Amino acid sequence: xxxxxxxxxxxxxxxxxxxxxxxxxxxxxxxxxxxxxxxxxxxxxxxxxxxxxxxxxxxxxxxxxxxxxxxxxxxxxxxxxxxxxxxxxxxxxxxxxxxxxxxxxxxxxxxxxxxxxxxxxxxxxxxxxxxxxxxxxxxxxxxxxxxxxxxxxxxxxxxxxxxxxxxxxxxx
Numbered sequence: 350x351x352x353x354x355x356x357x358x359x360x361x362x363x364x365x366x367x368x369x370x371x372x373x374x375x376x377x378x379x380x381x382x383x384x385x386x387x388x389x390x391x392x393x394x395x396x397x398x399x400x401x402x403x404x405x406x407x408x409x410x411x412x413x414x415x416x417x418x419x420x421x422x423x424x425x426x427x428x429x430x431x432x433x434x435x436x437x438x439x440x441x442x443x444x445x446x447x448x449x450x451x452x453x454x455x456x457x458x459x460x461x462x463x464x465x466x467x468x469x470x471x472x473x474x475x476x477x478x479x480x481x482x483x484x485x486x487x488x489x490x491x492x493x494x495x496x497x498x499x500x501x502x503x504x505x506x507x508x509x510x511x512x513x514x515x516x517x518x519x520x521x
Contacts, residue, residue: 353424353432362422362430365495372495373429381465385494388462390479391506392487399517400478400486404441406513407476407488411437414505419496421468429468443478451482458489466493 351362365373372385411417418434446454458479466473473493480486488509492502 360432362432383465388491392485396484398486410509
């Protein structure tokens with residue numbers, strides 16, 4: 350563990366885990382950062398989703414799941430290290446595909462999935478709330494595999510959607 354100064358803020362950095370080193374080697378060898386993107390969608394058939402409430406639940410999930418706040422940078426020796434930002438306050442986009450064909454919406458999300466997540470100190474994930482045709486709504490999420498695996502992704506979705514249901518339907 351080392352401390353590094355980022356724009357006047359001191360953060361604790363940590364070395365990569367063994368699994369992360371394997372992923373880093375793969376990206377370094379093939380020079381295609383998008384190779385480690387994991388893109389998923391989670392839809393529910395419910396037309397009346399309160400996207401403001403869902404956005405609040407996603408923000409709560411950012412605080413609960415440290416993997417959503419994980420960042421990477423290089424230390425003074427050029428080694429890749431990781432650190433956590435204390436809060437995540439970036440905007441969570443909403444895209445309304447309800448007037449499109451479902452196939453066009455899926456093609457748009459596939460294009461998003463091919464955009465690499467750069468390991469330059471920025472967020473290692475992207476979440477977009479989506480409205481689809483035929484009463485389907487939900488979340489598109491793209492994460493870098495060095496921060497999450499399928500189990501963590503399922504855990505995040507479960508947390509956010511359970512929290513949303515609790516806030517919207519159990520507090521009536």
